[in-house]
Amino acid sequence: MHDISKRNGRTTFHGRLLAARIYELSAMQRLLMANHPDKKCVVIMWSEEKQALVSYTLEVERVLAVTQRQFPLELPAADYNNAFDDEFARRFGGATLNLLALSNPGLKPFVKFTPAEE
Template sequence: MNAADLSRCVIVDFSPDDESIPVYQVTRAEVEKIVAHAPKFPVFFDETAAKGEHGYLLDDEFARRIGVGILNALALSYPELKAMITATNAPIARVSAVGKLPD
């Protein structure tokens, strides 16, 4: 198996039939021709992630914000999903790396 076979992407979808959000893992090569013509919603670490001593922290707050963004992107195509979303992208207090709120 070469490095190209190990490079993976994640596709997130909405299934109104069973009200689920299927997540698929596919090879980067399978996705490249599709993403070349698809709208892009970049999430920049320097705008959404906290900094730690070893670089950016992809913490709970980062995960929550990227998750809300993905739900909102899906809701552009599925009005019934939009009606279910109550989360916002407003930042909430981050917990520090030691598990407490920063001072």
């Protein structure tokens, strides 16, 4: 259980911020647990203004319409023993953050993880 900071019976700024983060997390959990009959894509971007990673879910058709002339980076499941495991997720997340940081230099100071040993 998270302690929401209170002072003189009022929730402090830190407490409100923590409550907002908890609400965001529970909203994300509800989104992940919901039944989604339509196929979706996830688009992740860096917002310099908000200093935050921003994620959107979009219909596949909308993403394909925008990306049809782009060169895709495909990662076939067969190349990873038909399993996207913890190590794959760690490397994929790291690679994604590094790719975002290439065109968003403001993100680079936030990217701090240890590269995998080869």
